[in-house]
Amino acid sequence: MRNVLLVKYGELAIRGKNRYLVENRLIKTIIKRLNNYPGYRVYKEQGRILVVNEEGEFDYDTVIPIVSNILGIVGLCPGTEFEDRSIESLRKHALMHFKEHFPNGGVTFKVITRRSDKKYPMTGNEISADVGGYILHNIDDLKVDVHDPEIKLMIELRNNVYVYSKVIKGPGGLPYGSGGKATVLLSGGIDSPVSAFLVAKRGVEIEAVYFDSPPYTSERAKQKVMDLAERISAFTGSIKLHIVPFTQTQLCIYEHTPPEKMTVFLKRAMLKAAEKIAVKNKSYALVTGDSIGQVASQTMEAIYAIDSAVAMPVLRPLCAMDKQDIVDIATDIGTFDISVRPYEDCCTVFVAKHPETKPKKSIIESMESKIEELDRLIEEAVENSEIIEF
Amino acid sequence: MIYFDNASTTKMSEQVMDYMCEFMKKNFANPSSLHSMGFEAEKEITKARKIVASAINADPEEIYFTSGGTEANNTAILGVAEAYRRRGKRVITMNIEHPSVTDSYKELERRGFEVITLAVDEKGYIDIDELENTVNEDTILVSIMYVNNEVGTIQDIEKIYKTIKGKNPNCVFHTDCVQAFCKHPVNCKFADIITLSGHKICSAKGTGAMYVKKGIRVNNLHFGGSQEKGLRPGTENTYGIAALGKAVEISVENMDLNYAKVLEVKNALMKAADKLEDVYVNGDSEKGSPYILNMSFKDVKGEVLLHALENEEIYVATGSACSSRIKEKKKIVDNMTEGRGANAVRFSFSCENTVEEAERVVESLLKNVPLLRRFVPR
Numbered sequence: 081m082r083n084v085l086l087v088k089y090g091e092l093a094i095r096g097k098n099r100y101l102v103e104n105r106l107i108k109t110i111i112k113r114l115n116n117y118p119g120y121r122v123y124k125e126q127g128r129i130l131v132v133n134e135e136g137e138f139d140y141d142t143v144i145p146i147v148s149n150i151l152g153i154v155g156l157c158p159g160t161e162f163e164d165r166s167i168e169s170l171r172k173h174a175l176m177h178f179k180e181h182f183p184n185g186g187v188t189f190k191v192i193t194r195r196s197d198k199k200y201p202m203t204g205n206e207i208s209a210d211v212g213g214y215i216l217h218n219i220d221d222l223k224v225d226v227h228d229p230e231i232k233l234m235i236e237l238r239n240n241v242y243v244y245s246k247v248i249k250g251p252g253g254l255p256y257g258s259g260g261k262a263t264v265l266l267s268g269g270i271d272s273p274v275s276a277f278l279v280a281k282r283g284v285e286i287e288a289v290y291f292d293s294p295p296y297t298s299e300r301a302k303q304k305v306m307d308l309a310e311r312i313s314a315f316t317g318s319i320k321l322h323i324v325p326f327t328q329t330q331l332c333i334y335e336h337t338p339p340e341k342m343t344v345f346l347k348r349a350m351l352k353a354a355e356k357i358a359v360k361n362k363s364y365a366l367v368t369g370d371s372i373g374q375v376a377s378q379t380m381e382a383i384y385a386i387d388s389a390v391a392m393p394v395l396r397p398l399c400a401m402d403k404q405d406i407v408d409i410a411t412d413i414g415t416f417d418i419s420v421r422p423y424e425d426c427c428t429v430f431v432a433k434h435p436e437t438k439p440k441k442s443i444i445e446s447m448e449s450k451i452e453e454l455d456r457l458i459e460e461a462v463e464n465s466e467i468i469e470f
Numbered sequence: 471m472i473y474f475d476n477a478s479t480t481k482m483s484e485q486v487m488d489y490m491c492e493f494m495k496k497n498f499a500n501p502s503s504l505h506s507m508g509f510e511a512e513k514e515i516t517k518a519r520k521i522v523a524s525a526i527n528a529d530p531e532e533i534y535f536t537s538g539g540t541e542a543n544n545t546a547i548l549g550v551a552e553a554y555r556r557r558g559k560r561v562i563t564m565n566i567e568h569p570s571v572t573d574s575y576k577e578l579e580r581r582g583f584e585v586i587t588l589a590v591d592e593k594g595y596i597d598i599d600e601l602e603n604t605v606n607e608d609t610i611l612v613s614i615m616y617v618n619n620e621v622g623t624i625q626d627i628e629k630i631y632k633t634i635k636g637k638n639p640n641c642v643f644h645t646d647c648v649q650a651f652c653k654h655p656v657n658c659k660f661a662d663i664i665t666l667s668g669h670k671i672c673s674a675k676g677t678g679a680m681y682v683k684k685g686i687r688v689n690n691l692h693f694g695g696s697q698e699k700g701l702r703p704g705t706e707n708t709y710g711i712a713a714l715g716k717a718v719e720i721s722v723e724n725m726d727l728n729y730a731k732v733l734e735v736k737n738a739l740m741k742a743a744d745k746l747e748d749v750y751v752n753g754d755s756e757k758g759s760p761y762i763l764n765m766s767f768k769d770v771k772g773e774v775l776l777h778a779l780e781n782e783e784i785y786v787a788t789g790s791a792c793s794s795r796i797k798e799k800k801k802i803v804d805n806m807t808e809g810r811g812a813n814a815v816r817f818s819f820s821c822e823n824t825v826e827e828a829e830r831v832v833e834s835l836l837k838n839v840p841l842l843r844r845f846v847p848r
Binding site for chain 2: 294295296297298299331334335339342430431432433
């Protein structure tokens with residue numbers, strides 16, 4: 081018998097022939113994160129991943145925080161593993177587990193058995209009833225509640241037998257890097273880091289782009305975006321941040337466009353620059369933090385007028401979310417406190433007092449085509465960008 | 471590099487640095503220790519206390535070392551209010567104080583005191599008649615800073631002190647002299663409590679002092695040992711206090727000389743206001759402190775100009791460093807002239823600055839301001 085950590089990864093178990101690829105990706109990530117901790121090994125075990133320590137005691141307090149934010153993991157279950165699958169052994173180990181975790185009773189519980197070994201002489205329900213009765217008999221002050229128990233004691237009969245009662249929630253989604261690549265426009269605000277996280281959570285590898293406009297934006301605003309990228313890398317393992325010097329492009333747009341339309345031109349220019357970077361790094365899409373109707377440049381009309389700037393699809397994972405829901409996720413993933421640092425993230429100098437909420441695509445496009453140096457400036461900005469890896 | 475942000479903090483002077491290092495090497499003892507090493511450390515503190523006291527004509531007994539201006543302001547305001555709360559509930563301040571004063575008064579408001587905030591005029595002066603009408607028998611504390619940290623306006627402290635005492639001799643008058651100390655004459659005769667700081671006069675950060683007139687009660691905010699007569703418990707920052715003493719000694723000696731020097735620097739820089747259109751000097755352009763020049767450049771955001779100057783290794787501020795991270799639309803300057811705060815830039819000097827530096831900054835302003843004005847918020 082030994083202490084183990086069972087890793088549940090839900091969604092990818094239903095994938096067809098690609099399943100092993102995705103599983104292997106997840107296993108690789110876990111191995112990488114535990115690299116510095118001697119003795120830990122990671123195995124596949126029939127729809128679960130198993131983390132064990134082959135050299136000593138399993139240190140849950142250390143391992144769980146390291147593993148629990150890996151994308152693709154639905155839950156982590158600290159439990160015990162043993163070989164003897166006789167009903168006596170199941171009873172004994174289940175009781176031991178229960179006594180260790182809930183020594184004083186005073187709880188309602190239920191036993192749930194999963195059995196992939198269909199030759200076992202008892203059905204799942206029979207095992208549950210038997211073991212449940214045994215525990216009830218041996219610990220005082222316990223109640224069975226099959227509908228809404230406080231404790232669900234799980235017994236899983238796979239190649240070996242596993243007993244556990246606690247599930248620590250993981251971020252869910254798909255293993256990072258199992259689903260292509262995208263380039264995220266990171267502004268320093270609350271929304272874009274959440275967008276980056278959500279896309280990464282769907283298994284998509286991400287690179288980030290930030291548009292730096294000194295002296296209109298400060299070093300500290302840039303540091304803020306770097307800190308955001310670093311925070312996101314806690315989930316993705318690592319991330320590349322492209323810092324694009326954008327002052328000249330912005331000034332050019334300022335001089336050639338009417339104030340109420342400027343934001344639309346600016347966002348088009350940013351998408352164009354991001355697309356150039358995305359093509360180079362083999363991304364399949366761009367990602368922004370737009371949420372419909374949040375500001376003038378995020379109305380349906382504006383999105384329509386902005387999107388035609390690029391051929392690459394622009395993903396907007398937050399498009400239908402309310403601000404509060406976005407803030408909740410930002411708080412959860414630890415980007416909120418960084419995002420609200422009081423430095424100008426975009427150059428407010430360039431935001432008109434009354435930007436147009438219903439820009440016309442055809443007008444924008446024809447005006448844009450007349451700004452001769454724009455494409456060259458965007459090209460130069462991309463060429464001069466700085467890459468930082470976290 | 472041109473450093474015109476000396477009101478935020480100053481570079482430690484070589485002399486002070488050497489003195490502090492020597493002392494650090496020589497004596498690390500706790501001044502409360504009974505052995506001779508401790509006594510030596512205590513002597514150093516006594517020496518510094520004497521120097522600071524004599525700089526403001528005080529008795530060394532009336533000087534209490536703190537971790538700096540913020541702690542001294544907090545202790546003065548909260549400590550006096552609590553000590554005299556049975557005597558009355560009214561406390562008075564003005565609307566261009568440092569955040570460590572303003573926020574202490576906000577705390578008093580939460581604690582049930584009646585806080586009256588006097589509004590200053592467009593040059594940053596309070597109306598002394600209004601003050602006289604506001605001080606009543608119920609008033610226990612007034613805080614008015616001597617030299618304003620953002621625009622350099624100098625209040626008539628003597629008149630303010632006499633006005634307050636004329637209305638209510640029991641009312642405590644506290645003045646924040648952080649920007650005035652060792653730069654302008656500070657006389658403890660005209661205040662009950664004075665806030666002083668070290669790092670604005672080329673000493674180490676984390677050092678400051680409080681003058682408390684004999685007989686004035688101040689409750690302590692911290693609890694522990696009996697250091698600084700229990701008003702500021704905790705092992706004394708011996709190194710910092712030694713540095714503070716040295717810095718005060720040097721600054722007092724050179725006060726008039728430095729004053730004349732920075733005045734020239736300020737005047738040279740002020741020429742930018744003549745050469746550029748739509749530049750306003752905030753505060754009192756004639757009678758303000760020569761150590762601070764605050765100008766608003768119409769249509770140029772203060773922070774943008776700051777970053778543009780920084781590109782040329784010219785370092786300035788948009789306001790008090792203690793308020794620069796507060797996301798408030800209204801700035802101190804707006805309390806004098808509404809609408810100028812966002813365009814305000816503070817240049818502040820030390821005796822190490824030169825007229826040539828000021829001329830270079832003028833040149834840089836002549837170049838950058840028109841450039842930035844091409845891109846005005848629309």
